[in-house]
Amino acid sequence: MTAPVNKIIPFSAVDGFGNRTAIFLQGCNQDCLYCHNPETIHLCGGCGACVAACPVGALSQERPGGPVSYDFEKCVNCDTCIRTCRQFSSPKIRNLEPQELFEQVRPFFPFTDGITTxxxxxxxxxxxxxxxxRLVKAAGKTTYMDTNGQVPLAGREEFLAVTDKAMIDLKAGTEEDHIALTGRGLSAAVENIRLTARLGKLYEIRTVVVPELVDNRETVRLGASLIAPYPEVRYKLIRFRRYGVRESFSSTKEPSGELMEELKALALAGGVKEVLVT
Ligand code: SF4
Ligand code: SF4
Structure with missing residues (x-):
């Protein structure tokens, strides 16, 4: 069993409690308009266009349509491959077994609280x-999941048993807004927030604030109502920034400081104990 690993950041202070190793897996079941990692959405389709475009020969393909191999050592991270790809997919993937990924992150353990996927x-x-x-916990480190909430966690007892905390996106406050923004409905995320909060496994919910795209006040009202009964759960309000988004979204307005403060006040008034604005 393998998973496509896009990137490992050895030390991160923004992916859960303390100092954590953040691991990014390739492939997403949503396609949010403002995605800040759009190169991680699609899995490579094997067209081969990027192989010829790579300036240092870090990509190879044994047969047309087959999997693209990536030489981590040769790559100079110019991202020509991603820009060449018609679906803006990254071929810079390593398909690793759980044990192989564990070996990659273990050297950082003396300096970290745990990992976040x-x-x-x-x-x-x-x-x-x-x-x-399971491997990470056996080594005495904590396990956090950063998720869009679209994969139901109900009934996944084995997974939940080895998961310390989840950080779940709440992208919109109404079904209509959520579909318009992400292409998918709201209910799975809401159910996962409820479930993990009840189990004491919810670290925070997160909302990216983009003015005029969705009804941000409605989103925050819903978020506050979901986590207010759980004082240990914080609400992170993330100011939309243009950096890293698709070209088509790069001129979108960023939220004002006043709007962020208004939303923070709304969450606090809704009973949330801790609201972070970033
Ligand atoms: S990012 Fe790496 S794999 Fe992609 S084109 Fe540049 S050198 Fe090649
Ligand atoms: S990453 Fe994109 S361009 Fe490269 S082979 Fe896969 S689908 Fe084609």
Whole structure:
């Protein structure tokens, strides 16, 4: 069993409690308009266009349509491959077994509190994560999942047993807004927030604030109502930034400081104990 690993950031202070190693898996089941990692959404289709475009020969393909191999050592991270790809997919993937991924992150353990898996959507690989988290926990480190909430966690007891905390996106407050923004409905994320909060496994919910795209006040009202009964759960309000988004979204307005403060006040008034604005 393998999962496509896009990137490993050895030390991160923004992916859960303390100092954590963040692991990004390739592939997502949503396509949010403002995605900040659009190169992680699609899995490579094997067309081969990027292989010829790579300036240092870090990509290869044994047969047309077959898998693209990536030489991590040769790559100079110019991202020509991603820009060449018609679906803006990254071929810079290593398909790793849980044990192989564990060996990659273990050297950082003396300096970290644990690992956080992200994406793309790491929830697409729950069986893989169950094995990987098991190894991490056996080594005495904590396991956090950063997720869009679109993969139901109900009934996944084995996975939940080895998951310390989840950080779940709440992207919109109404079904209509959620579909317009992400292409998918709201209910799976809401159910996952309810479930993990009830189990004491919800670290935070996260909303990216983009003015005029969705009804941000409605989103925050819903988020506050979901986590207010759980004072240990924080609400992170993330200011939309243009950096890293698709060209088509790069001139979108960023939210004002006043709007962020208004939304923070709304969450606090809704009973949330801790609201972070970033
Ligand atoms: S990012 Fe790496 S794999 Fe992609 S084109 Fe540049 S050198 Fe080649
Ligand atoms: S990453 Fe894109 S361009 Fe490269 S082989 Fe896969 S589908 Fe083709």
């Amino acid at each position: 992200s994406g793309g959507e790491c929830g697409l690989y729950l069986d893989f994560l169950t094995e990987f988290y």
